[in-house]
Amino acid sequence: MADGVQEILRVTSLSAGYGALRILHDLDLTVLAGERLGIVGLNGHGKSTLFLAIAGLTGWQRGSILLNGHEVGGTRSQGPGRYTHRVVRRGLALMPQGDEIFHGLTVEEHLDSGAFTPRAWRERKPRKARILEIFPPLAKLMAVPVGRLSGGERRMVCLGRGLMADASLFLVDEPSLGLAPKIGRSVMQALMNIELGGAAMVIAEQNVSLLEGRVDRIIGMHVGKLKGEASVSLSGAARAQG
Template sequence: MLELDEIHVYYGNIAAVKGLSLTVYPGEIVTLIGSNGAGKSTTLRAISGLLPVRRGTMTFLGRQLNGVPDHEVVRRGIAHSPEGRRIFPRMTVDENLDMGAFLRKDKEAIAADREMILELFPRLRERLDQKAGTMSGGEQQMLAVGRAMMARPQLLLLDEPSMGLAPVLVDVIFETIVRIREQGTTVLLVEQNALAALDVADRAYVLESGSLKLHGPADELAEDPEIVKAYLGG
């Protein structure tokens, strides 16, 4: 579904991602793990068209993504739930969900997707008329994911969905990620909580200082002594 081939991404003259290659197949949950500054979020921003790729190629469903405007990336089937949630705080929950479907014209399908999202996140149904900025952090995270799902993506990019959440809400978010995949959406997950990410993922890529360090089946990496020591508190 998605292939990155030796991509290089810069902030000014600073290389943030250095020759990264990865592949995501349909129906997978793939996770990127690594310490702060490893290039995980930068990778998602490059895929979304928010940052330019200086060298290397990105393809999605056989079509090149390099240089594609961010709104066109969404139209092609990739949605991004960003780090920090980035919901519209002065708009209601309902209006935020509408924004996720801004490129769509299929009203009946939009209504069906809204209902699916409200079933995934029952708390949002209770708060449809509430200003999004007045909700708890966990509720805002649910809204950020739900808004991205309103685009009906084939590939969902999730950036740090558990950041700042209480443990009970972290469990809810990861259970929901599994349900999203079960409903047919492929997921590329960036997550500081490496243990939780490896528990739900099929495969994982470990980034260090912008470069790929390790990759393989998530269950095998979860038992790798080097990974356990560096990221799992072993």
Template sequence: MLSLDGLSLRYGKHLALDGVSIRVDRGETVVILGANGAGKSSLLKAIAGLVKPDPGLTLHLDGRPIAGLAAHKVLEAGIALVPEGRGVFADLTVEENLRLGAYARRARAGETRQRAFIFELFPKLAERRAQLVGTMSGGEQQMVAIGRALMSNPDLLMLDEPSLGLAPVVVGELFEALGRVRDAGVSVLLVEQNVSLSLALASRGYLMEVGRLVGEGAAADLRADPAVQRAFLGLTH
């Protein structure tokens, strides 16, 4: 469904991404693994139209070229990003944040259905729909951020470090919800430091180092790979 080939990106003289190529099939969950500074966030931002890549990128969604589109047009095409740090509107209520997520034209016809799905995923949001998001916990704010992205009715949901700074019990709830999003047929591209949970959720994964892809494979194969275990899972045997 998503096909990306030859993505390079510079911040001034710094080469952040160097010829990265990935794919995400329809209904598939794919995880990008790598240390801080590997270029994972830059990859998601480039796909979302938030940063300008070097010339030569080929990027298609369902066979349609989307390279060079502005961020709001990428959203209309069917890609939603939950950024690192959540990016919620703290001075608005849960309901208002979700309504903003449904602003895209593609979302309006199914707004009621999507809201019901989100409230099934995150019952706390239904209970607190009139609460200001800035008064909520970090985990609840992450639920709002994911819900807002889902309100756009995306074909591909991208998440950048969704578990960052959250308590383990909240992380477990979050990944359970992402499993239900996957099971609903939404493709997911995930950047996440919790490698064990990510590989349990995903069907495939890519490994990144300093702006380049250095490996890829089925999630089960990556989880069983001794080199991946040492580098990412903290295992020595």
């Protein structure tokens, strides 16, 4: 790239929806390497659909999605989820709303299942250690089936699974949803503590106060369109200067 910062994700004129319903209206979004981006918006305005569209899980979609320079979008109107695994192998880790967990697997197997790409599979031991540093409560629970964990622990496992992957783009959908405020804040704090390196993270959240001042950029989302870039926080400005 011209300014030396690599683009992880470039979405251009993306529209997506389910059947006759169109939810995303022609939106553009660029995510740079090493940045944390917050997307805020009310219920039903398309935050989750944007993430699902990037993962190829919507009913149909149009428009280009470049992930690490590879086209993963395009015109697609087949059933959802046909190509998701390919997008995931290009370096996407989606942590969806609500916990998509495998009830019967233990926490350890669960983390293993996150490391699906061959490289991540080989490196899964050090990675697991790293994740236990981020989420220390998981260390005691490694042999417990995930189905028996509490909501906060499940969320940690789910995020941990995403972090196990060899991903360059983390999409986190409503990490504080359905959790007690204190636990929600601690989960968010853990997300902020993750060293991104060359990767990027996009967090969708309804509660702006959880994001304010902690992410590099906040973008609003309203009826399927991205509305203006609000509040470039200090860290982002400093990075731009430095």
